[in-house]
Structures are given as C-alpha cells and as structure tokens.
Amino acid sequence: METVNRQIVLAARPVGLPKESDFRLVESPMPRPRPGEALVRALYLSVDPYMRGWMRRNGTSSRTVEVGAVMVGGIVGRVIESNDPRLAVGDLVEGSLGWQDYASAPAKALRHIDPSVAPAPAWLYVLGMPGLTAYFGLLDICHPQPGETVVISGAAGAVGSLVGQIAKIKRCRTVGIAGSGEKVRFLTQQLGFDAGFNYKTTSDYYAKLKEVCPTGIDIYFDNVGGPITDAVIQLINARARVAVCGQISQYNLEQPDVGPRWLLQLVFKQAKVEGFSVFQYADRYEEGLRQLATWLREGRIKYHEDIMDGLENAPRAFIRMLQGENLGKQLVKIAE
Amino acid sequence: METVNRQIVLAARPVGLPKESDFRLVESPMPRPRPGEALVRALYLSVDPYMRGWMRRNGTSSRTVEVGAVMVGGIVGRVIESNDPRLAVGDLVEGSLGWQDYASAPAKALRHIDPSVAPAPAWLYVLGMPGLTAYFGLLDICHPQPGETVVISGAAGAVGSLVGQIAKIKRCRTVGIAGSGEKVRFLTQQLGFDAGFNYKTTSDYYAKLKEVCPTGIDIYFDNVGGPITDAVIQLINARARVAVCGQISQYNLEQPDVGPRWLLQLVFKQAKVEGFSVFQYADRYEEGLRQLATWLREGRIKYHEDIMDGLENAPRAFIRMLQGENLGKQLVKIAE
Secondary structure (H helix, E strand, C coil), X not given: CCCEEEEEEEXXXXXXXXXXXXXXXXXXXXXXXCCCEEEEEEEEEECCCHHHXXXXXCCCCCCCCCCCCECCCCEEEEEEEECCCCCCCCCEEEECCCXXXXXXXXXXXXXXXXXXXCCXXXXXXXXXXXXXXHHHHHHHHHCCCCCCEEEEECCCCHHHHHHHHXXXXXXXXXXXXXXXXXXXXXXXXXXXXCEEEEHHHCCCHHHHHHHHCXXXXXXXXXXXXXXXXXXXXXXXXXXXXXXXXXXXXXXXXXXXXXXXXXXXXHHHHCCEEEECCHHHHHHHHHHHHHHHXXXXXXXXXXXXXXXXXXXXXXXXXXXXXXCCCCCCEEEEECCC | CCCEEEEEEECCCCCCCCCHHHEEEEEEECCCCCCCEEEEEEEEEECCCHHHHHCCCCCCCCCCCCCCCECCCCXXXXXXXXXXXXXXXXXXXXXXXXXXXXXXEEHHHCEECCCCCCCHHHHHCCXXXXXXXXXXHHHHHHCCCCCCEEEEECCCCXXXXXXXXXXXXXXXXXXXXXXXXXXXXXXXXXXXXXXXEEHHHCCCHHHHHHHHCCCCEEEEEECCCHHHHHHHHCCEEEEEEEEECCCCCCCCCCCCCEEECXXXXXXXXXXXXXXXXXXXXXXXXXXXXXXXXXXXXXXCCCCCEEEEECHHHHHHHHHHHHCCCCCCEEEEECCC
C-alpha cells in the first residue's frame, strides 16, 4: 500500500493558453476516509474544456480553483477502503475527485459503475458528463425533428461527436465543423455525419456552410463560438434553436472579444439561443444514461478515446485537448 | 364621395435615419372593392419601428416595400362600401392597409372592432399588435414569476410601456430604460414601474443597472439592442430569459455593428435569448385580446397616445417615433 499521494495542483493562473509550468506535481500524505467516505484509487482522469474556466481568478463562472489547490476533474477509480455500507472494496466508481492518485470522498458523491455495461473509461465519456451533455443539450434544448439540418462546432470533440450521432439517430442531416481533415474524415467516414469541413482551411465560413447546408440550418450545437458561430447565425432557418454548450474559441483570450451584433437575426427568424449546463439536468441523469447505454449496446453510438499515460502527463493532455490535437475523448490513464 | 385617394409611397430607400424626402404623397383613383372585399376609409394610422426594416432593399427581414409602392402600416377605419356579408357600411375595422386615405381589402383580412370595448385608436395599440406583442413576448417567452426583476429597454415606447405594466400585474419588480427624464417619470409616476433611468444621461449602464437591480436581472425584454443590451447581459441571473422584440439602435445603421461577445455568459447562467414576432401567436390572438381588454377595463393597464394630425404628416410622425420623440404610442389621425 502506497503512503504517498501524488497530486497535480494549479501553480499559476494561466495567461492565454495554459503552459505545463502553470501546473505542479506535489506529493502529500495518503488521505484517510472518514465515516461515510470511501478511499478511491484513480484509474482514469478526464480532461475537459470547462476546466480552463475554473483556472481564472474572476471567472464569471462561479467556481475557481485556487492557486496551490488540486486541479478539478472527473475520474473513474476503484474503492480501496470504505467506511460506508453502500461501497465495498473493489467497486468501480466515478466522481469529481481531481487530478490525483488517491482521494477520499463521501460515498454519496460517488457513482457506482458497472463494467459489464461498458469499460471503465466509457463512464467518463458516453456514460459520463460528455454523454449527458450531448444528450440533454441536443434533445432538451433543440428538440431535433426528422429531416432537420443540425450543425455542430467542435464536432470531433467528446461532446460534439456524440451530438452528431444522436442527431443521426433522430434522423437529422448532420454537419460537423472540426479542426483538421483527419477529424472531418473521422466524422463522415466513421461516425456517419452527412457532411463536414475543416475550419482551419476554410476562408469563408458562410459560403462553405451555405454549400453544405443548402436548406439552411435548423439546429446549431455550439462548442466553439467566435466567427464560426457568427456565420452559422446568418444561415439559420425560421424557429431555429441554438444550444450553447461551450465557447472554446474564447477560453484563452485575455481581453473580451468583439464580433458582429446579430440579435436582429433572432427576431427575423424567431429563433432561440440557449446556454446550458449538464448539471441542470441532474434529476434526469438516469433517463439519459439508460438511453445512452442502450444506443451503445445497439452499436448506434461509437466512441473513440485518446488516452495519454501517467498522472504526471495530465497537464500535457489538457493543453493538447485545448489545442484540439486529440481525436475523440481525451483521457489520462493513471493506473491499471 | 371623394374620387381621389391620397397615398404615401416610398420615394427612395433611406440611408441612415429616414428623411421626409424619402416619402412622397401621390394621388390615385379611388379603389373599387371587388367581390368579397370592403372599401375602408382610414381614421388612424399606426407608425411602428418594424417599418424601417421593410424600407431596406435586402433586409434579412423577408418583406420589403418597393420604391414607388404605398408604405405598409396598420390602420383603423370605417367601412364605406362592402361586397361581403360579414361587413356592413359603418363598421369599424382594423387591418394592414397602408399609409393612405382609402383602401379596399378582402373582408377576411379585416378585423371587426367594437368601439364600446375601447376607442378606435386603442385597437392599434393595447388591443392591436403592440398589445399582443407585449402580452405574448413577456408571458410566453419569459414566463415572469412573482418577485422576479424585469428590465425593459425602450420602456416608454408602445410595446415597452405595456410590457412593464403586465410585469407589474404579474407581481414582478419592473425597471424601465428610456431616452428622457420625462419618459422615466412617466414610467415610474404614471405606469407604476419600480425604477427607471435615462440612458442618454447615463455613462455607465452596467453600474446604473447594478444599482437599480440589486438582486440581478431575471427577465429582459429588449426593444433596443447595442450597448444597453450588452450591459444587461452581464447582470442576468441563473436561468434568465431574454425576449428580443426589436433592436431599434441598429435599424438606421448602414454598416453592421460590432459589440462584445457574451455567449459564454449564457452558458454560465443557463440563460436563453429568444427572438420573436407577434405573428407566430396568430392562433392565440383571441386569448391575448380578451385578457388585455379585461386589464384595460379594470384600469390595470393605462395607455397614452401621441397623435399627429393628417396623413401628409405620417412621414414626420414616423421619423419622430424612430428618434424616440414620442411619449406613448405614435399614431396619425387621418380623418374624424
């Protein structure tokens, strides 16, 4: 049994794109579970765009990681000691335990997972926050109807690639915007998207969108923001629905960005733009997970993981995810 | 019986704020009602911000007034000849008959109005499009709850002044933004708004809004857009609802405007911004009119009209309304 816990803490608030030196690996004593808690050995860590927001001091986002504190993040791990009857040693659990080898947490904050339904890392992806985000964001905010055109920015990312597949299940025409030719091929050849384009090699987003969405855009699932979103808005149809999940183009900016004003377009099109967070659907997670697991079992949802090895490499994995270098869900493997 | 019909046509597409020379008074033969039509003598004409959009050539708005064509607009008038059994000579009607003394229209495109419910001009205001716009925009898009804070831009305008009063009926705290001290006093002293401010004498909209909305903003009814809207968005509460009715700050711009990007704020606040048009509620007009008439009869809604005399003065009335010089609904009286 280890006696030392490795943790990755925030060393400095990043300016622009985070650097590896904004993080620090520290060693601290093994945590001890209190009554009602379980001690968990982390196996996989999820790195996600939202974490960049938590690294800001005065983020409008209500939460902040303090300098010197362990980075936040969801993990899948194994219970190695339990002071709660609901969890036994050996159980697999998912929870927000941070970037560290071990953590102790209240049993009620841990989700018991069943590896016979899907392998451990999938519980950080299709059967975790990204899956639920895609499920509720698309279905609850956008209400896709058969034959509608759905455009997704950040389409090859963890959430975007699931949104597109769920849109196909709902018999929509699905168009993905991504940041490399390889990603676009992945979307159209592996995941069944109807069309896609690489925004990095496209000079006129509006013209390209008009070409790939000849009947206009009914639904837009936005992970990116900025000029891509400006172009999409010019092509929305009457009663279009826009779900704003993230704005990764804005996260590393130190000054607020400006862009064209387009609220009048919402009036002309009687259209809606709605921001959301998966947490607002907490009381419906069961419904979402049941449906996602069914689609997974039926082979109607495919997923691809991009796994980096070693807790010490979590900062690198996080930075490469922010730069869009991952293909599929970026995870970090911490232990076997 | 007159034999000549006076009409105001679009003489030139305006650049920026319309000028009187962008309109022309012409005389044409009296229209003759065809079978199923009625000939109507206009009594009052409504001039509204939406008309500015229709004066553009390539407005994203789907409708355009051609140069040389009669300006669009709603009127209340009296039937002077009828070829349809549903309407009799002497009936009062409301319809979109344009800026002219006389018009012939299908009976089914005319709304029969009852002057015992409210005087004729009120059917262009509280019991017309502005009233229905306020009613559905606030209630259907924003779902106001008792105790919530509602901010209204263009609050002293035809729609805004009704939105604020309906919000008070729904027991909300109501804050109006308007363009003169006189208008703000009208809102707070005559119409029961809880607070208001004159944006023309306010340098820091954000600081002022923070002062008058100490618990944040739950609902924003936007008639104006631009920097006022930018400031409001920074102060919205979780699950805020924004109804976009108009963007009068943008109508006279010849170049698209730019402003700060704030979609991320919608994610943090899980908030919605929805554009709408009253026409999408056509099948519920009866419900809205019944409720508005009840509130009017109970004295819970007050209204103020700003009436200019003479069809020939319609361009002046329209331009002064676009400049915000009217207090209450701008109308033009065409005949007794």
